[in-house]
Amino acid sequence: xxxxxxxxxxxxxxxxxxxxxxxxxxxxxxxxxxxxxxxxxxxxxxxxxxxxxxxxxxxxxxxxxxxxxxxxxxxxxxxxxxxxxxxxxxxxxxxxxxxxxxxxxxxxxxxxxxxxxxxxxxxxxxxxxxxxxxxxxxxxxxxxxxxxxxxxxxxxxxxxxxxxxxxxxxxxxxxxxxxxxxxxxxxxxxxxxxxxxxxxxxxxxxxxxxxxxxxxxxxxxxxxxxxxxxxxxxxxxxxxxxxxxxxxxxxxxxxxxxxxxxxxxxxxxxxxxxxxxxxxxxxxxxxxxxxxxxxxxxxxxxxxxxxxxxxxxxxxxxxx
Amino acid sequence: xxxxxxxxxxxxxxxxxxxxxxxxxxxxxxxxxxxxxxxxxxxxxxxxxxxxxxxxxxxxxxxxxxxxxxxxxxxxxxxxxxxxxxxxxxxxxxxxxxxxxxxxxxxxxxxxxxxxxxxxxxxxxxxxxxxxxxxxxxxxxxxxxxxxxxxxxxxxxxxxxxxxxxxxxxxxxxxxxxxxxxxxxxxxxxxxxxxxxxxxxxxxxxxxxxxxxxxxxxxxxxxxxxxxxxxxxxxxxxxxxxxxxxxxxxxxxxxxxxxxxxxxxxxxxxxxxxxxxxxxxxxxxxxxxxxxxxxxxxxxxxxxxxxxxxxxxxxxxxxx
Numbered sequence: 001x002x003x004x005x006x007x008x009x010x011x012x013x014x015x016x017x018x019x020x021x022x023x024x025x026x027x028x029x030x031x032x033x034x035x036x037x038x039x040x041x042x043x044x045x046x047x048x049x050x051x052x053x054x055x056x057x058x059x060x061x062x063x064x065x066x067x068x069x070x071x072x073x074x075x076x077x078x079x080x081x082x083x084x085x086x087x088x089x090x091x092x093x094x095x096x097x098x099x100x101x102x103x104x105x106x107x108x109x110x111x112x113x114x115x116x117x118x119x120x121x122x123x124x125x126x127x128x129x130x131x132x133x134x135x136x137x138x139x140x141x142x143x144x145x146x147x148x149x150x151x152x153x154x155x156x157x158x159x160x161x162x163x164x165x166x167x168x169x170x171x172x173x174x175x176x177x178x179x180x181x182x183x184x185x186x187x188x189x190x191x192x193x194x195x196x197x198x199x200x201x202x203x204x205x206x207x208x209x210x211x212x213x214x215x216x217x218x219x220x221x222x223x224x225x226x227x228x229x230x231x232x233x234x235x236x237x238x239x240x241x242x243x244x245x246x247x248x249x250x251x252x253x254x255x256x257x258x259x260x261x262x263x264x265x266x267x268x269x270x271x272x273x274x275x276x277x278x279x280x281x282x283x284x285x286x287x288x289x290x291x292x293x294x295x296x297x298x299x300x301x302x303x304x305x306x307x308x309x310x311x312x313x314x315x316x317x318x319x320x
Numbered sequence: 321x322x323x324x325x326x327x328x329x330x331x332x333x334x335x336x337x338x339x340x341x342x343x344x345x346x347x348x349x350x351x352x353x354x355x356x357x358x359x360x361x362x363x364x365x366x367x368x369x370x371x372x373x374x375x376x377x378x379x380x381x382x383x384x385x386x387x388x389x390x391x392x393x394x395x396x397x398x399x400x401x402x403x404x405x406x407x408x409x410x411x412x413x414x415x416x417x418x419x420x421x422x423x424x425x426x427x428x429x430x431x432x433x434x435x436x437x438x439x440x441x442x443x444x445x446x447x448x449x450x451x452x453x454x455x456x457x458x459x460x461x462x463x464x465x466x467x468x469x470x471x472x473x474x475x476x477x478x479x480x481x482x483x484x485x486x487x488x489x490x491x492x493x494x495x496x497x498x499x500x501x502x503x504x505x506x507x508x509x510x511x512x513x514x515x516x517x518x519x520x521x522x523x524x525x526x527x528x529x530x531x532x533x534x535x536x537x538x539x540x541x542x543x544x545x546x547x548x549x550x551x552x553x554x555x556x557x558x559x560x561x562x563x564x565x566x567x568x569x570x571x572x573x574x575x576x577x578x579x580x581x582x583x584x585x586x587x588x589x590x591x592x593x594x595x596x597x598x599x600x601x602x603x604x605x606x607x608x609x610x611x612x613x614x615x616x617x618x619x620x621x622x623x624x625x626x627x628x629x630x631x632x633x634x635x636x637x638x639x640x
Contacts, residue, residue: 009522010521010526012528013525166329166330172330201330203600203601204560204602205332232329232597232631233594234594236553236554237556237560237598239557240524274553278524280523281521282523311550311552
């Protein structure tokens with residue numbers, strides 16, 4: 001275990017923040033999906049196991065998209081059974097959501113016993129076209145039967161929403177357009193949304209404005225997660241703003257793995273370690289052991305053959 | 321000029337933040353001082369000129385410490401006259417503070433016409449010993465005549481305070497110890513303090529607790545600047561917390577240059593570009609042109625022979 005003064009910050013709570021945050025770990029899926037060199041299935045399984053052992057209770061495992069789209073995750077059928085029955089150090093079942101792009105993907109996930117799935121929509125027409133080759137509304141129509149059938153099977157559904165703040169083709173994204181797509185995803189039955197800053201341009205006031213607008217539309221903050229990218233170094237400041245608005249679900253990627261394929265220079269996802277450093281310092285409970293998590297990211301960085309972009313991983317690794 | 325959607329975030333203000341922030345640029349001094357390869361004086365002068373042309377109104381220029389301590393800044397006598405009379409794009413005199421460790425350093429600075437100087441104290445005994453070979457109180461006693469003589473000469477004095485949150489030898493630093501040294505620096509006549517997180521371990525609640533304690537002791541927030549390091553990726557979130565407590569002076573280093581010599585793995589200073597991205601997104605006026613600033617950091621990175629650690633510099637450079 002890591003201890004304060006030796007790899008952990010002193011805990012000094014701030015007013016108006018939640019007592020507990022659930023980290024939705026995306027490293028094994030979002031983090032790895034753009035890696036060109038295919039990672040062996042057993043390494044991926046060990047990555048997921050180690051993340052669970054570090055105390056992460058939600059570990060996005062893989063994606064049931066067509067193997068041609070994401071060759072890195074073509075082993076979803078082999079991987080998922082290896083990790084399906086994972087338990088946390090406290091004995092609870094670990095949530096292992098998987099991405100499903102359509103009904104075929106849902107069928108594959110259900111056949112393997114998945115209990116949590118995620119669909120991925122876009123707030124902008126340009127990205128919907130680039131990522132799904134559909135309009136925003138066509139994509140929503142495609143997800144409708146997926147969500148309905150998942151819910152009928154008792155499966156929890158997360159809706160990812162990309163480009164909630166800015167879009168590489170369209171520039172700044174109006175808040176009301178994002179609210180409209182959020183409303184549509186919730187109305188079709190999504191249990192939870194993840195608000196994505198896919199190109200990392202958001203700043204704290206913009207985050208607050210979107211969360212205020214969603215609250216004004218009656219969306220409960222408990223149904224919202226945030227998914228920030230650190231392209232411009234803003235992810236943690238944006239997370240702090242989201243926590244002040246009551247958000248308690250934060251997406252992050254162990255070691256800062258991953259990025260957006262449409263923004264090659266992107267530093268990528270918020271690193272789970274940088275997030276856990278801040279939350280620990282704020283006295284916010286996550287249940288995560290930063291030492292075990294950092295060791296896991298160091299181990300994975302070794303497999304990928306390059307250092308982690310997480311500042312906390314680098315600082316703590318240097319200390320050893 | 322950079323424009324929203326093309327290298328700038330959309331401006332969405334948040335409540336309770338200042339309308340304007342003064343960035344205290346430390347790249348030319350704090351950023352360069354640990355570079356082993358000596359940068360030519362004319363390159364340093366051009367760096368300072370470019371920073372001023374990008375709209376930075378306070379550019380820390382150099383240090384009048386003994387040349388043996390910081391060989392990189394041994395050319396202070398040559399450099400300072402090259403930049404002393406710089407004006408901002410709007411025609412105002414640019415503030416060019418210089419570090420002075422003792423009366424001898426002050427003499428050198430005054431002889432060259434410096435109008436702003438800075439002394440550097442430590443909140444912890446371990447760092448005072450390592451950096452100044454004195455106890456905390458011995459260091460304060462050494463600065464007392466420096467500050468008194470500078471003030472008598474009509475010179476503005478900044479007091480740097482290192483290790484305000486954590487110390488590599490002592491661990492977390494108690495808030496009341498920091499308050500005591502702040503009080504001593506102000507009582508001896510410092511016009512302004514810079515609260516340094518030298519090893520980057522601070523988190524937003526800790527920042528708020530220190531600022532609240534200082535306010536409780538009657539220290540006006542207008543006399544306080546913050547100086548965060550990004551070692552654990554926390555600098556910008558900590559800055560946001562400081563802004564919420566009324567701080568309007570933020571130290572940063574163009575391109576994220578520099579770091580603490582006692583924490584080799586340190587990513588170093590908060591990058592001015594990452595800070596300006598957040599402030600611009602919050603609609604907070606800085607007077608800084610992010611495009612010109614990023615170009616300057618890219619130019620300096622070329623001279624130093626390695627890429628900037630600033631995420632904003634990397635993202636914007638990739639776009640060109």
